[in-house]
Amino acid sequence: METNRIISKSQQELYSLYGRLSIQYLEIYKNHIKGLAVKKEINIVDLGGCGGHFANAVKSFFNDNGVETNVTVIDYCRYSEWEEFGEINFINEDAFTALAQMENNRADIIFINALLHHLVFDTYKKTRDAQKRLLELAYEKLNKDGYLCIRENYAENPVLRGLSVPLVYYITKSQNPAMIKISSNYGANSAGVGVCFFTPGLLLNTIKRIGFVLVDKTTTPWEWERKHLVRSNKTLLVLKK
Numbered sequence: 001m002e003t004n005r006i007i008s009k010s011q012q013e014l015y016s017l018y019g020r021l022s023i024q025y026l027e028i029y030k031n032h033i034k035g036l037a038v039k040k041e042i043n044i045v046d047l048g049g050c051g052g053h054f055a056n057a058v059k060s061f062f063n064d065n066g067v068e069t070n071v072t073v074i075d076y077c078r079y080s081e082w083e084e085f086g087e088i089n090f091i092n093e094d095a096f097t098a099l100a101q102m103e104n105n106r107a108d109i110i111f112i113n114a115l116l117h118h119l120v121f122d123t124y125k126k127t128r129d130a131q132k133r134l135l136e137l138a139y140e141k142l143n144k145d146g147y148l149c150i151r152e153n154y155a156e157n158p159v160l161r162g163l164s165v166p167l168v169y170y171i172t173k174s175q176n177p178a179m180i181k182i183s184s185n186y187g188a189n190s191a192g193v194g195v196c197f198f199t200p201g202l203l204l205n206t207i208k209r210i211g212f213v214l215v216d217k218t219t220t221p222w223e224w225e226r227k228h229l230v231r232s233n234k235t236l237l238v239l240k241k
Contacts, residue, residue: 022113022151023057025236028218029149030061032238033109036147037065042108045141047095047134048115049073051081052088058111059088074098096130099137107141113151116203120173120194124166127196132206139210139241148212148239154197155225155232162199169196200235212239 036042042062046055052073059071072089073082082090091098095115112134119134121127138148156164172183173194180192198206204214216238222231 022054025113025151026054026057026061028216028236029111029147029238032215033147033149034065036108036145037062037067039067039108041068041070043106044069044071044109044111045099045102045107046071046073046111046113047075047099047138048113048118049075049111050077051079052085052090053081054111054113055088056085058109095134096137099134099141102141104140105143107146108143109147109149110138110142111149112138113149114153116150116152117195117197118190120169120190120196124169124196127169131196131198132210135207135210135212139212142241144241146241147215148207148237148241150203150207150235150237150239152198152203152235152237153232154200154235155230156197157229158231162201165197165199169194203235203237207237207239212241214238215240 044055044058044062046052046058049055055071055073059069062069070089071087072091074091074093074095076092076094078092082088116131116134119127119130121130135148142148155168156162160167171179172190172192174180174183175192183192200219204217208214214237216236218236220234222233224231
């Protein structure tokens with residue numbers, strides 16, 4: 001597989017902050033994954049886990065409930081915060097390679113928070129294929145009672161709606177200086193690197209075709225990135241194999 005585009009240093013700092021803020025979404029996941037607290041030990045994988053703050057919060061939740069945890073964070077960028085969490089296994093590698101090396105039917109929980117739309121390859125088709133492949137790998141690695149927890153961002157023009165998705169992909173991945181400036185002015189943190197959102201319907205159809213069962217879906221209210229031009233929201237999915 002071709003190499004995914006790597007985010008800039010400034011983006012890494014921004015997503016590390018997002019990783020800290022993502023802990024709030026754990027409250028939604030907890031309603032479902034707390035059932036695993038009856039186990040003596042569980043295996044947790046956080047894909048694109050940035051600085052490890054979210055993974056550490058998950059670990060603390062289960063440890064507080066008397067469950068031993070094996071926590072692995074996979075990210076193709078290395079973060080200085082990794083030094084803070086000595087009991088977490090950090091893998092500095094792309095998610096495809098690292099997941100492929102893991103044992104099938106092993107993970108109890110896999111988190112994919114705000115990662116899928118950052119898988120950006122040279123063409124739109126290759127990007128969609130890569131996103132689907134990562135979800136397929138997650139399915140293979142989960143045990144039969146395991147959970148996949150996904151948080152995905154979505155942005156659109158309210159008139160273009162779903163047509164915004166390929167348009168945003170092509171505009172944000174352009175490395176033309178003028179295009180980078182334009183997309184940055186419209187709120188694209190990934191200008192020059194690229195971003196490829198799922199429409200809500202496409203994401204649900206993709207996970208169902210792979211074989212996942214939808215347990216819960218929570219969508220945040222729309223927020224204006226640029227009033228009347230670009231709006232965004234977040235969707236949290238809890239899935240079972």
